[in-house]
Amino acid sequence: MSDAPAIELKGISKAFGPVQANKDISIRVMPGTIHGIIGENGAGKSTLMSILYGFYKADSGQVFINGKETTIPDSQAAIAAGIGMVFQHFKLVENFTVLENVVLGAEEGGRLMPSLSKARKLLTELADEYELNVDPDKKIEDIGVGMQQRVEILKALYRKAEILILDEPTGVLTPSEADHLFRILKGLKDEGKTIILITHKLREIMDVTDTVSVMRRGEMTATVKTKETSPEHLAELMVGRKVLLRVDKKPATPYAKVLEVKNLRVKDDAGVERLKGVSLDVHGGEIVGIAGVAGNGQSELLEVLGGYRKAKGNVMINGEPIDLTGRKSDGQSRRAKGIAHVPEDRHREGLILDFQAWENIAFGYHNDPAYQKNRWLMDNRAIRQDTADKMKRFDVRPPNPHLTAKNFSGGNQQKIVLAREIERNPELLLVGQPTRGVDIGAIEFIHQQLVALRDRGKAILLVSVELDEIMSLADRIIVMFDGQIMGERIAGQTDERELGLLMAGVTDTGRSPLAQGSTGAMRVGNPGRGA
């Protein structure tokens, strides 16, 4: 191992119009280490990594790889310099196989593409060596996100990457997939490879990194040894103040039933039953959390309630039935009933990425009288003013109503959706993965807003794959497995282990649900399926 840093950046700056995304950044990443990068949403982490990977050209500054100054005008040059990148949103070709994706474009890295049979052999060897089991002949569209991520890592290793950059790799993974990923990263490090890990999860930083650098508002403000720091200290370095890492809330005082769901059944396009008779209710003044490993029906539940998907069964809002199959089973009719929805996938359902922030704030709410100039015309100026106010209250950065949605950082996009929905003061808020990709300062704020909505007597149905989030935010926890409700617990009277078993489809004690008014019967699932 040489003494030169695997990567050294000197004085990197990059502006997007008036936004200075990176300001005179210098950093050294030593070979054979895992180096974490943390920072608030919009701090400039992805921009910096995109410069290193040749996606953006820096306005000024130098890049040194293994001590040698290197220019990286495009991703081919990055690959040639031994850099591999795993993005937040994978860049795989959906209708190609795993093998095809791995070899695709590999010849451009300056090496000749081997025959497919040789490539298959090489891929199998790599997969075995790094415990990255994949089926080379499966199409990308037919495999889950955890597997897709393995393909991205294999793709980088196939191109002989010595430096691997991962941008929020665990956002879409189940806890066990995340554990597996970290084992692989440690293995790669032991082999002398260098890893840069961008994440908002301080626990991951504490568990796997050797060194961690902190970015704030475009600048690199600190680099510390992981052993010599703590989550609280890192949070403070990141946000510039002490952050409450736990949710501060009083016990709930639920009153009347707002949402009543009975025997909900949903089949997907392939005819597979995704919801197998789900019944639950949510009262005003409480947060009900749906825990579960991704893909066990939680998304379908939110989609049905939000008006994105048709279903069989009965759903009542404040005692009135809502349409699940007909003309009024759409989002607009749901909003008219006082249901607001923060969808799980902000890119597909939450935002129109090519529209500006103010247009996205009006999205779904264009009938609001405050947004109308007269019977025929929208009052665009009023919408922009409202957007500016919402951006200020939710600390969206930059607070520019005219910026196109796709040009906000991931966490700031999320805040735009949350501001639009929470500030409607809905009777029922459906909220999916509210803090995915969001920094800890903003998580604290978002959790406070959700608790405040609850304390105003509103009903909240929260779906999150983050068990910590469910445990600290929800008053009542319902666990879903395989399209069914496995059990229900009062938050504070259960623990991670018990919930984890239910999430894996195992009812261990046979004890009856604790909550009064519980509708979720205990069932024994298939204990063979791991959490």
Ligand SMILES: Nc1ncnc2c1ncn2[C@@H]1O[C@H](COP(=O)(O)OP(=O)(O)OP(=O)(O)O)[C@@H](O)[C@H]1O
């Ligand atoms: N293509 C672009 N055009 C205009 N502004 C951009 C563009 N890309 C990024 N920005 C801005 O640059 C700043 C830094 O964004 P970046 O995505 O690097 O942040 P980040 O630290 O990765 O944030 P997050 O944690 O939310 O992913 C943000 O203010 C963002 O709005």
